[in-house]
Amino acid sequence: MQERRRDMRDAELQTRVAAGDQAAFEELYRRYAAPAYGLALRVLASEPLAQDVVHDAFLALWRAPEAFDPARGSFRSFFLSLVHHRSVDTVRREERLRRRTQRMNLQAVQDEQDVAERVAQDAWLVDLRDRVVKALETLSDEQREVVELAYFEGLTQARIAERTGVPLGTVKTRTLAALRRLRRVLEEEEE
Amino acid sequence: MNGEHERAQELLAAHALHALDDEDRVSLEQLVRDHVNGCDECRTAMWSFEAISADLALAADPVPPPSSLTGRLRRDLRSPQRVSVWARSAVAASIILVLSALAVWNAHLHGLVTRAESSQQLTGEVLDTMSRQDSRLVTLGAGDTSAMTGQVVAAYVPGRARMYLFGSMPAPHHDRVYQIWLGRQGIYASEGTFVPESSGQVVVRIMADPTVFDAVLITEEPASGSSSPSGRHVLTASL
Numbered sequence: 001m002q003e004r005r006r007d008m009r010d011a012e013l014q015t016r017v018a019a020g021d022q023a024a025f026e027e028l029y030r031r032y033a034a035p036a037y038g039l040a041l042r043v044l045a046s047e048p049l050a051q052d053v054v055h056d057a058f059l060a061l062w063r064a065p066e067a068f069d070p071a072r073g074s075f076r077s078f079f080l081s082l083v084h085h086r087s088v089d090t091v092r093r094e095e096r097l098r099r100r101t102q103r104m105n106l107q108a109v110q111d112e113q114d115v116a117e118r119v120a121q122d123a124w125l126v127d128l129r130d131r132v133v134k135a136l137e138t139l140s141d142e143q144r145e146v147v148e149l150a151y152f153e154g155l156t157q158a159r160i161a162e163r164t165g166v167p168l169g170t171v172k173t174r175t176l177a178a179l180r181r182l183r184r185v186l187e188e189e190e191e
Numbered sequence: 192m193n194g195e196h197e198r199a200q201e202l203l204a205a206h207a208l209h210a211l212d213d214e215d216r217v218s219l220e221q222l223v224r225d226h227v228n229g230c231d232e233c234r235t236a237m238w239s240f241e242a243i244s245a246d247l248a249l250a251a252d253p254v255p256p257p258s259s260l261t262g263r264l265r266r267d268l269r270s271p272q273r274v275s276v277w278a279r280s281a282v283a284a285s286i287i288l289v290l291s292a293l294a295v296w297n298a299h300l301h302g303l304v305t306r307a308e309s310s311q312q313l314t315g316e317v318l319d320t321m322s323r324q325d326s327r328l329v330t331l332g333a334g335d336t337s338a339m340t341g342q343v344v345a346a347y348v349p350g351r352a353r354m355y356l357f358g359s360m361p362a363p364h365h366d367r368v369y370q371i372w373l374g375r376q377g378i379y380a381s382e383g384t385f386v387p388e389s390s391g392q393v394v395v396r397i398m399a400d401p402t403v404f405d406a407v408l409i410t411e412e413p414a415s416g417s418s419s420p421s422g423r424h425v426l427t428a429s430l
Contacts (some may be wrong), residue, residue: 022268027263034253037352039261042251051260059267073238079244084248088209129249136250150210151247158212172201179204183239186246 006124010075015174018065025062031122032076033058035129036083042152043087056072084151091154144180146171195226199233200240207240320346327430330405331356333424334424343409343426344395352400356407359391360425363411372420373399373430374406375393384416399428 010031016024036057040050061068061079068078122158136144147158157175202219205211211219227233320326329345341360347353356371363369368386372379382397401407407430413421 013212025268029261033261034255035249035251037256038251038254039248041254047257051256054256055260055264055267058264062268073242080248081241084244085209107368120359125249128246129253132246132249136247147208150205150208151244152251155210156212157210157215160210172205175208175210176197176201176204179207179240179243182243182247183236186243187239 007074007076008121011070014061014065014068014075015024017061025058028061028075028079029058031125032079035080035125039080039083040087042082043084043154044091049090050087053090057083059085059152088154131186135182137181137186139178139181142166143174146177147182150175195222196230198222199227199230200236203227203233203237204240207237207244209244252377253397320348327401329407329428329430331358331409331428332427334408334410334427341387341391341426344411345401345428345430347401348403350400352398354397354399354401354407355394356397356409357394360387360393360409361391362387362389366414367411367422368414368416369425370410370412370416370420370422371395371397372408372410373397373401373404374408375404379406379408379420381416383416384412404430406430 010028013024013028017028033054037050037054041047041051044053046052057079060082068075113120136147139147145164146160149155149163150157155163157171158168160166161171164171166174199219199222202211202215202222202423205215206219218359227237303423326346326348331343331345341358343356343358343360346355346357360369363386368384370384373382382399383395385393385395387393406427408420408424409426410417410420410422410424
């Protein structure tokens with residue numbers, strides 16, 4: 001219920017952004033910049049690239065705010081999906097370059113501080129994050145592997161099959177089973 | 192039927208994670224047209240998978256971006272918007288239309304024009320293009336006709352082999368279609384034909400580098416298309 005109220009609040013803010021209200025834009029930025037940047041960093045393992053992705057996503061929001069339709073789903077889903085899509089596109093383009101070394105550097109930075117100390121997040125977003133993490137933990141190792149390789153490494157299913165040595169058909173069935181499981185777990189918790 | 196559900200949902204799951212391979216993307220387009228559009232179960236699964244995919248973002252540790260990013264963004268917010276209000280509305284309406292119906296464009300694809308895809312794919316591509324600092328937005332003007340021609344914008348990033356046309360157009364005459372041409376020094380190459388949705392919305396992706404050409408042209412041609420722009424010139428612009 002709290003989540004729905006927050007989604008409505010996001011939609012109100014977005015309506016104000018569409019009318020050119022910069023304060024509303026900054027409120028959405030304050031709320032979603034850390035999850036968006038965290039996601040982009042996780043996928044890209046590069047601070048400059050992650051900054052570009054988050055910058056461009058927020059700028060798109062400002063320049064074409066009508067692209068979000070509240071009737072279609074939450075602003076959170078719309079925006080984080082946009083960031084993810086852009087991140088995956090970028091990582092596939094940049095893949096040949098630098099990944100491993102910068103991933104190591106990034107990990108060193110992340111180990112310095114606890115996440116909870118670093119980010120003052122909205123409580124409902126923290127709660128939702130906990131639920132998503134717990135839902136992921138209900139997946140089998142094989143299911144979680146294909147989801148993580150696809151979502152956080154930006155691999156296509158054919159690449160996942162290559163990387164893991166698992167037949168492509170199995171990658172597909174595991175992916176579907178994983179999303180069905182996540183759907184069931186998250187929907188049950190919402191009720 | 193169960194086989195179709197499974198096959199469709201397998202592809203929809205991969206699509207939601209942005210993990211589809213090109214071959215499967217073509218299969219998904221076919222299945223959307225033949226099955227998903229008319230199947231409540233698969234449409235529901237599609238929306239659920241996409242919502243779950245977005246929420247997976249939260250599983251990454253949140254990290255506050257550096258203050259330099261905030262400053263950069265604030266500077267860019269103050270810069271003049273390159274996209275007119277109607278153009279923004281047009282792309283939004285076009286995207287929303289595609290999303291709400293998961294429409295498969297009524298396009299006759301004998302060239303490189305691709306059908307519109309589902310939500311994040313198209314949203315991401317068009318918005319990405321529009322938001323890039325180096326993107327170009329060109330408004331097409333009326334061709335050789337005084338009839339209502341609609342409003343269409345071409346959006347592209349120089350050096351990337353793709354361009355988007357979006358906006359709205361009236362339906363072509365009976366048994367006619369619109370055909371897209373890219374021209375260089377008066378020589379035109381077809382990029383495919385299309386018919387706008389019943390609402391008039393148009394979103395088309397062209398897989399070509401527009402910087403190689405000096406003009407974009409939309410003509411009205413017979414349903415089978417033409418080998419050269421012989422029909423009425425509806426909209427055009429210099430690139």
